[in-house]
Amino acid sequence: MxxxxxxxxxxxxxxxxxxxxxxxxxxxxxxxxxxxxxxxxxxxxxxxxxxxxxxxxxxxxxxxxxxxxxxxxxxxxxxxxxxxxxxxxxxxxxxxxxxxxxxxxxxxxxxxxxxxxxxxxxxxxxxxxxxxxxxxxxxxxxxxxxxxxxxxxxxxxxxxxxxxxxxxxxxxxxxxxxxxxxTGTGPQRRMAGAVHALRTQFAEPVRISDLAAIAGLSPSAFHRHFRALTGMTPLTFQKQLRLMEARRLMLTGNISAESAAFAVGYASASQFSREYARLFGAPPRRDIVRLQPPDAGVNLREKG
The missing domain is CATH 2.60.120.10 (Jelly Rolls)
Incomplete structure (x- = not known):
């Protein structure tokens, strides 16, 4: 061609x-x-x-x-x-x-x-x-x-x-x-508004009923439409946003895994470490060491 x-x-x-x-x-x-x-x-x-x-x-x-x-x-x-x-x-x-x-x-x-x-x-x-x-x-x-x-x-x-x-x-x-x-209007724009709300408030506890209200749908209908649109549930969407932001904070801010976990809304550092490894294939410290240049140095205080 x-x-x-x-x-x-x-x-x-x-x-x-x-x-x-x-x-x-x-x-x-x-x-x-x-x-x-x-x-x-x-x-x-x-x-x-x-x-x-x-x-x-x-x-x-x-x-x-x-x-x-x-x-x-x-x-x-x-x-x-x-x-x-x-x-x-x-x-x-x-x-x-x-x-x-x-x-x-x-x-x-x-x-x-x-x-x-x-x-x-x-x-x-x-x-x-x-x-x-x-x-x-x-x-x-x-x-x-x-x-x-x-x-x-x-x-x-x-x-x-x-x-x-x-x-x-x-x-x-x-x-x-x-x-x-x-460029959607009506239901499509309201659904996009709900996705945007979850995107901008990912560190806060999510209530499906609140997101459904933004979209003008029942909670069950919202869950179904959200999954069809994004390929994942609202909670999975939120979890991936949290973990990606935590990874960014550890790479650019040189903060501990525990601090990054709390910054993105996790209440449990151990749960954060498990879910991080499930998404990225390695626990936080090992993942960040792999991503950074050899001479950059890593100062994360948390193991994992």
């Missing part, structure tokens, strides 16, 4: 110019370039609404019990903030995994959606899905990356390119699903 080859050449040129290590943050806010070999361990992060284009190689991302696999010529579209687990499964020194991530601006997406006829409702209520890339989307991505050669043009031209991206996504086979997630 010529469009994919053009995007690969443009991406490789910019990565070589930037130098350093992946991820490559660019002069365009919301544009990230990735280069990697097959991962030994999965990575965990909070996904933002974004178009994640695979230019070379293959990767999977799991949101709870839902696992999405996407390879060169495909992209994962994420419609709302969700914790997820990812792993590169195809990429080596000669042919590394290459990816371009474009954050979806919700204001631009709503603007585009308002100009389109009413989109059909999606067959499934998923917060993320995989699309096959066609020539228009690949051309938009290549032009967006090429703007890095002309920084003065970015403020003027990049929003227009992202409007094109929004148009092709919203008029594609998953347009109805994306519209509900990013």
């Amino acid at each position: 010529q469009g994919l080859e053009d995007l690969r050449a443009t991406l490789c040129k910019q990565i070589a110019r930037l130098g350093g290590h992946s991820p490559f943050y660019t002069a365009i806010d919301g544009m990230i370039m990735l280069q990697a070999k097959t991962d030994r361990h999965p990575t965990h992060l909070l996904h933002q609404p974004a178009l994640c284009i695979v230019v070379q190689g293959e990767k999977w991302t799991a949101f709870g019990e839902r696992k999405l696999t996407y390879r060169a010529g495909q992209a994962m579209v994420v419609g709302l903030e969700m914790p997820g687990t990812s792993q590169v499964v195809e990429g080596d020194d000669a042919s590394p995994y290459l990816s371009l991530v474009l954050t979806l601006d919700q204001a631009i997406m709503r603007e585009v959606c308002e100009t389109l006829p009413m989109l059909p409702p999606p067959p499934e209520d998923n917060g993320a899905f995989v699309v096959d890339l066609d020539a228009p989307l690949l051309a938009c991505a290549a032009r967006a990356v090429s703007l890095l050669d002309n920084p003065d043009a970015i403020p003027l031209l990049y929003p227009g390119i992202m409007r094109e991206v929004g148009y092709w996504l919203l008029t594609g086979p998953h347009g109805g699903a994306l519209a509900q997630r990013i």
Whole structure:
């Protein structure tokens, strides 16, 4: 596919110019370039609404019990903030995994959606899905990356390119699903509000009845819709957010595992250590030592 080859050449040129290590943050806010070999361990992060284009190689991302696999010529579209687990499964020194991530601006997406006829409702209520890339989307991505050669043009031209991206996504086979997630009104927006409340208040005790009230649903209906949307229960969603934030605090703040546990809402350090090891594959101290550079030093006071 010529469009994919053009995007690969443009991406490789910019990565070589930037130098350093992946991820490559660019002069365009919301544009990230990735280069990697097959991962030994999965990575965990909070996904933002974004178009994640695979230019070379293959990767999977799991949101709870839902696992999405996407390879060169495909992209994962994420419609709302969700914790997820990812792993590169195809990429080596000669042919590394290459990816371009474009954050979806919700204001631009709503603007585009308002100009389109009413989109059909999606067959499934998923917060993320995989699309096959066609020539228009690949051309938009290549032009967006090429703007890095002309920084003065970015403020003027990049929003227009992202409007094109929004148009092709919203008029594609998953347009109805994306519209509900990013530009939805009524029940969809209330459900998104409940997800946002859980996202911003993850360190506090969660009451399903309170979240259900935000969504305008009964607790049982809310639980069912939340799981269909995110691939996990509200409590699992909250637990992953807590553990990811605790990991970030230990990596960047050099605080003990016990302090991190209490900071994110755990009342029991032992429960925190067990659940941390279950998600990340190792107890806190061992995990942080593995993640930090050899010369960084780790000063965590807690064993585990």
